[in-house]
Amino acid sequence: MSRQRETSSNKITDDELNALILRLQTLLPQLDQSRHGRVSAAKVLNEICSYIRRLQNEVDGLSGRLSQRLDSMDLTGFDAEIVRDLLQQ
Amino acid sequence: MNNPHHLNPTSLKSRFTTRFLRALTKIRAQKPISSSSPTEIFRRYRRIKVAADKSMAYSVRSRRIWSRAMLWKLRSRSYRRQDPCSGRRSGKTNQAIMKKSSNENTTTRREDGVGFVEEADELRQLVPGGETMNLCNLLDETAHYIKCLTTQVQLFSPIGKG
Numbered sequence: 305m306s307r308q309r310e311t312s313s314n315k316i317t318d319d320e321l322n323a324l325i326l327r328l329q330t331l332l333p334q335l336d337q338s339r340h341g342r343v344s345a346a347k348v349l350n351e352i353c354s355y356i357r358r359l360q361n362e363v364d365g366l367s368g369r370l371s372q373r374l375d376s377m378d379l380t381g382f383d384a385e386i387v388r389d390l391l392q393q
Numbered sequence: 394m395n396n397p398h399h400l401n402p403t404s405l406k407s408r409f410t411t412r413f414l415r416a417l418t419k420i421r422a423q424k425p426i427s428s429s430s431p432t433e434i435f436r437r438y439r440r441i442k443v444a445a446d447k448s449m450a451y452s453v454r455s456r457r458i459w460s461r462a463m464l465w466k467l468r469s470r471s472y473r474r475q476d477p478c479s480g481r482r483s484g485k486t487n488q489a490i491m492k493k494s495s496n497e498n499t500t501t502r503r504e505d506g507v508g509f510v511e512e513a514d515e516l517r518q519l520v521p522g523g524e525t526m527n528l529c530n531l532l533d534e535t536a537h538y539i540k541c542l543t544t545q546v547q548l549f550s551p552i553g554k555g
Contacts, residue, residue: 316529324532331539349512352535356519359542363445366549371438373552374421 321345328352406544409452413548416444443467449545459534462522 325345329335332351335343370377420440447467453460516531517523520538523531 320529321532324529324536327536328532331536344508346509346512349509349516352539353512353515353519356516356535356539356542359539359546360519362546363542363549364442366546366552367442367445368438370417370441370549370552371434374417374437374441377552 325349331355405452405541409448409541409544410548412448412451413444416448417441420444443470445545445548448548449541453537453541457534457537458526458530459521459523459538462525466521 325348329343329348332348332355335348335351420437446463450460450463450467455461455464513528513531516535517526520526520531520535523534526534
């Protein structure tokens with residue numbers, strides 16, 4: 305049963321909060337629900353933060369690598385490859 | 394511009410890819426081939442990073458709080474390079490973003506037994522515009538931001554094969 309933390313209709317309900325946290329949990333393969341079941345919101349957010357940092361660092365590193373190889377790369381096939389990779393996701 | 398694959402040409406990923414590719418072509422054309430000094434490579438790395446962020450933010454446009462915040466950051470960055478007296482302008486735009494996101498839900502910080510205030514604060518630092526978001530928006534925006542970040546990483550995938 306959901307309850308509102310405050311009486312004003314603007315406030316977020318427990319259920320809404322849980323749904324949002326759960327959605328974030330599904331983005332984390334390491335907290336896969338079939339194995340871990342219910343995980344604390346704090347842990348989910350913690351893992352989310354690490355995940356975001358990892359992604360941002362990855363883009364950073366890839367930008368660095370690309371900067372060194374840009375001259376030698378064939379860009380005409382670039383978008384076709386990206387599109388193909390994206391479609392495979 | 395040819396788009397030979399079955400990807401919807403107006404989809405976010407498609408726009409993202411097209412913009413990024415266009416930016417890369419420009420960056421490559423800007424410098425002579427013999428630009429292998431560390432300074433030049435660093436400059437190029439910065440430009441590529443900005444191009445990746447710009448492509449991402451412009452593809453999402455103003456539909457998300459985080460993309461609005463990122464667009465503002467990118468624009469004020471280029472303004473600052475041309476005009477050193479842009480302080481006033483930045484402050485005004487920041488207020489506009491804050492107003493827009495806080496109007497959507499009156500809740501801001503929640504410390505009544507929620508149990509993850511610290512983690513939420515940390516998240517606010519990582520998501521663009523996070524400092525201005527209430528908890529509900531923050532969690533919602535984070536999910537979308539992460540999806541776009543993973544797409545951003547995929548943009549670079551041809552490098553491995555280059």
